[in-house]
Amino acid sequence: MERERPDTPFVLLDRDKLEANIAAMAAFSRAAGVALRPHVKAHKTSEIALKQLAAGAVGVTVTTLKEAEVMYGGGVKNIFLACQLADSGKIRRLFSLGEKAEVSVALDSNEGALLLAGAAKERKRRLSVLLEVNTGLDRCGVLPGKETLELAREVMKMPGLRLKGIFTHAGQVYGASSPAEVSAIGRQEGELMVKTAEILRQAGIPVEVVSVGSTPTACVAGMVKGVTEIRPGNYVFYDAIQVGLGVVPAQRCALSVVATVISKPVPGRIVIDAGSKSLALDRGAHGTTVVEGYGIIKKYPHLTLARLSEEHGIIQSAPEGGREPEIGEQLEIIPNHACVVVNLADHLVVARDGEIVERWQVKARGH
Numbered sequence: 465m466e467r468e469r470p471d472t473p474f475v476l477l478d479r480d481k482l483e484a485n486i487a488a489m490a491a492f493s494r495a496a497g498v499a500l501r502p503h504v505k506a507h508k509t510s511e512i513a514l515k516q517l518a519a520g521a522v523g524v525t526v527t528t529l530k531e532a533e534v535m536y537g538g539g540v541k542n543i544f545l546a547c548q549l550a551d552s553g554k555i556r557r558l559f560s561l562g563e564k565a566e567v568s569v570a571l572d573s574n575e576g577a578l579l580l581a582g583a584a585k586e587r588k589r590r591l592s593v594l595l596e597v598n599t600g601l602d603r604c605g606v607l608p609g610k611e612t613l614e615l616a617r618e619v620m621k622m623p624g625l626r627l628k629g630i631f632t633h634a635g636q637v638y639g640a641s642s643p644a645e646v647s648a649i650g651r652q653e654g655e656l657m658v659k660t661a662e663i664l665r666q667a668g669i670p671v672e673v674v675s676v677g678s679t680p681t682a683c684v685a686g687m688v689k690g691v692t693e694i695r696p697g698n699y700v701f702y703d704a705i706q707v708g709l710g711v712v713p714a715q716r717c718a719l720s721v722v723a724t725v726i727s728k729p730v731p732g733r734i735v736i737d738a739g740s741k742s743l744a745l746d747r748g749a750h751g752t753t754v755v756e757g758y759g760i761i762k763k764y765p766h767l768t769l770a771r772l773s774e775e776h777g778i779i780q781s782a783p784e785g786g787r788e789p790e791i792g793e794q795l796e797i798i799p800n801h802a803c804v805v806v807n808l809a810d811h812l813v814v815a816r817d818g819e820i821v822e823r824w825q826v827k828a829r830g831h
């Protein structure tokens with residue numbers, strides 16, 4: 465039991481809410497009959513990944529080699545690297561991980577496929593790959609349908625590669641302006657992928673995995689018949705962006721940044737000791753702006769955290785007055801984007817019933 469309260473700012477994690485969020489997504493995946501492979505970029509912490517696996521996740525998704533290596537070190541044996549690799553150092557690290565764990569990796573070009581196939585041949589190994597399909601985020605990925613089929617045909621000619629399936633991330637959902645739009649994007653994500661998988665199968669190419677998902681779309685895309693796997697990440701915490709999109713109410717958010725009021729220099733201005741180096745400047749995800757201010761101040765939701773310097777946050781009190789915090793008071797702030805906040809912290813301070821019980825190291829932060 466660790467009871468000492470750290471100096472502010474620090475990242476506080478409500479263990480009951482975390483476990484409830486993990487259990488709810490696991491229950492959805494079981495009911496929908498789809499595998500759950502959570503994206504651990506959200507927490508970068510082995511303790512949380514192990515809870516996700518214990519709740520029924522089949523493995524994890526990562527974006528970086530460091531995340532993959534930390535997860536393996538923490539006991540995770542099944543890892544999908546959802547990012548293209550184009551340099552020999554990272555490819556070497558992937559293969560060395562593949563000697564100990566079941567790994568698969570993203571692919572979206574013939575050039576990338578040749579690089580991986582060459583490395584596999586050198587090592588006399590076979591690497592599992594999933595083709596990334598662009599269902600609207602316009603980041604990586606080939607287009608659904610014909611373009612995916614063309615790449616799949618090339619990959620099938622490369623003996624070092626085993627084509628396991630296709631995946632997508634409909635991150636454009638973070639620009640949605642209503643819950644109805646969130647649902648429409650999720651449905652389209654699932655349907656485009658199932659159709660693409662069918663086109664490949666009709667051409668004689670086996671597709672075992674049809675993987676979709678973001679936190680807002682997982683429970684919609686995951687219901688489309690033919691989808692086999694969902695990969696939400698942020699859902700373990702949720703945050704002010706998810707609340708703004710209407711995905712969950714603020715009460716479901718498990719993570720907050722704790723800050724102290726350090727100054728009230730003039731009426732209407734309340735200054736805290738947390739700025740962009742703990743709360744981050746995100747106002748949306750993938751380049752969108754969907755929320756006002758820089759977080760939800762839990763006890764004072766009517767106040768706006770309007771500006772951030774690096775180590776200061778400036779709260780505007782409401783023009784119509786109302787309750788406001790005093791100098792020395794600690795505030796819990798639900799950050800806009802929890803995944804980025806976690807990457808800025810060394811530890812998550814874990815609490816149960818308001819009492820600090822543990823500290824988990826964010827081992828895969830940085831890099």
Ligand SMILES: Cc1ncc(COP(=O)(O)O)c(C=O)c1O
Nearest residue numbers: 503546633678679695696697698
């Ligand atoms: C490829 C991929 N899959 C899954 C996710 C998880 O999505 P979310 O952050 O909405 O939980 C992400 C997030 O960026 C991603 O890039």
